Amino acid sequence: MVQIYSDRVLQADSSFIKDILSLTEVEDIISFAGGLPNPISFPMKEFQESINRVLQNSGDKVFQYSGTQGYLPLRQWVADRYKKRFGMDVTADDILITTGSQQGLDLMGKALVNKGDKVAVESPCYLAAIQTFALFEPEFLPISLEDDGLNLEELEATLKNNDVKLLYTVPNFQNPTGLTYSKEKREAIFEIIKKTNTVLIEDDPYGELRFEGESLPYIAGGKSENSVLFGSFSKTLSPGMRIGYLCTKSKELMGHLIGAKQSSDLHTNVLAQYAIYDYLTNNDYEAHISKITALYKQQCDAMIAAMEKYLPAHVTFTKPEGGMFLWADLGEGISSVEVFKRATEKKVAFVPGDPFYTNIKGAGTLRLNYTNSDPETIVEGIKRLASVL
Numbered sequence: 001m002v003q004i005y006s007d008r009v010l011q012a013d014s015s016f017i018k019d020i021l022s023l024t025e026v027e028d029i030i031s032f033a034g035g036l037p038n039p040i041s042f043p044m045k046e047f048q049e050s051i052n053r054v055l056q057n058s059g060d061k062v063f064q065y066s067g068t069q070g071y072l073p074l075r076q077w078v079a080d081r082y083k084k085r086f087g088m089d090v091t092a093d094d095i096l097i098t099t100g101s102q103q104g105l106d107l108m109g110k111a112l113v114n115k116g117d118k119v120a121v122e123s124p125c126y127l128a129a130i131q132t133f134a135l136f137e138p139e140f141l142p143i144s145l146e147d148d149g150l151n152l153e154e155l156e157a158t159l160k161n162n163d164v165k166l167l168y169t170v171p172n173f174q175n176p177t178g179l180t181y182s183k184e185k186r187e188a189i190f191e192i193i194k195k196t197n198t199v200l201i202e203d204d205p206y207g208e209l210r211f212e213g214e215s216l217p218y219i220a221g222g223k224s225e226n227s228v229l230f231g232s233f234s235k236t237l238s239p240g241m242r243i244g245y246l247c248t249k250s251k252e253l254m255g256h257l258i259g260a261k262q263s264s265d266l267h268t269n270v271l272a273q274y275a276i277y278d279y280l281t282n283n284d285y286e287a288h289i290s291k292i293t294a295l296y297k298q299q300c301d302a303m304i305a306a307m308e309k310y311l312p313a314h315v316t317f318t319k320p321e322g323g324m325f326l327w328a329d330l331g332e333g334i335s336s337v338e339v340f341k342r343a344t345e346k347k348v349a350f351v352p353g354d355p356f357y358t359n360i361k362g363a364g365t366l367r368l369n370y371t372n373s374d375p376e377t378i379v380e381g382i383k384r385l386a387s388v389l
């Protein structure tokens with residue numbers, strides 16, 4: 001009998017995660033497991049107006065096939081914002097609109113990764129980046145993530161001793177940890193990576209959601225050819241619209257990414273691109289973002305205060321300056337998968353640390369999301385977690 005499934009999908013078994021997520025969907029459970037933005041971040045009335053306007057003025061365009069790189073005014077808007085916020089020297093030609101930034105990961109895999117190629121990732125790493133890259137059958141090289149960014153000695157040694165194709169980072173409010181790279185580490189990583197031809201991915205879906213401190217310049221951003229920066233409207237406007245973007249100064253890489261995207265989906269949904277662009281040009285996006293960050297700060301503060309009050313002293317955790325997650329460490333010898341099973345019996349859920357690592361099982365770490373529960377629910381959920389610990 002022929003083995004009908006590809007080696008690719010067979011080795012990328014995701015049943016553990018599916019099992020975990022199914023347990024978090026039980027009725028009346030308090031779930032800190034998901035990664036959903038709070039629905040307040042969906043400007044529904046404004047979107048309705050935008051969609052109506054777009055249908056009225058550009059119906060012939062939005063229902064038609066379109067160019068692979070994306071709607072030019074939207075690309076121009078993204079380039080202008082990079083210029084305004086970070087002084088980056090980018091143009092609309094350096095931007096590719098993607099079907100969520102998740103598609104950017106897939107396109108990078110398609111354009112760059114052969115079976116067995118080395119892909120360096122943060123440890124712990126965004127789970128769906130591991131899953132996406134895994135389909136290209138690379139060898140993962142994990143690099144420890146510290147409170148202020150990647151461990152520099154490990155990074156330097158990994159890049160020196162291996163031909164690393166890709167280095168994947170989430171420098172702002174990282175998923176899963178909520179950690180942000182310091183300015184010093186960003187500069188040091190740039191110095192290390194510029195001596196190589198490793199391609200750096202800076203995946204930044206959360207950067208706009210800063211509720212404390214100052215925005216920091218990207219590691220490479222517009223500064224180098226061998227780098228790609230991802231962004232997304234998923235966390236500020238709507239994940240369901242599936243509008244993300246990537247930015248690279250490398251014409252050659254851009255050409256290959258456009259080619260890869262063409263074979264994936266021809267182009268991103270045109271109605272969604274026009275609607276987002278219309279929204280951005282007719283509304284106060286900054287005010288909208290401020291509303292979201294004020295809400296998330298309140299929710300994050302509630303979670304931190306409850307954790308300080310109710311959890312045992314051996315539990316340590318991150319204190320994010322933005323984004324949607326925090327990361328707890330239960331201490332030596334405690335498996336968070338075991339804790340997870342008991343926690344779901346007490347009707348509280350989180351994501352245990354294991355699937356965020358490419359090389360660790362039985363981790364004592366876990367991810368908590370604070371954006372999708374109100375402060376009272378957050379306190380009750382943490383009390384339940386405390387009773388298990």
Ligand code: PMP
Nearest residue numbers: 100101102126175203232234244
């Ligand atoms: N990268 C990271 C680090 C994420 O956390 C997410 C969303 N969970 C994505 C990419 C995908 O986002 P999008 O909706 O833009 O595809």
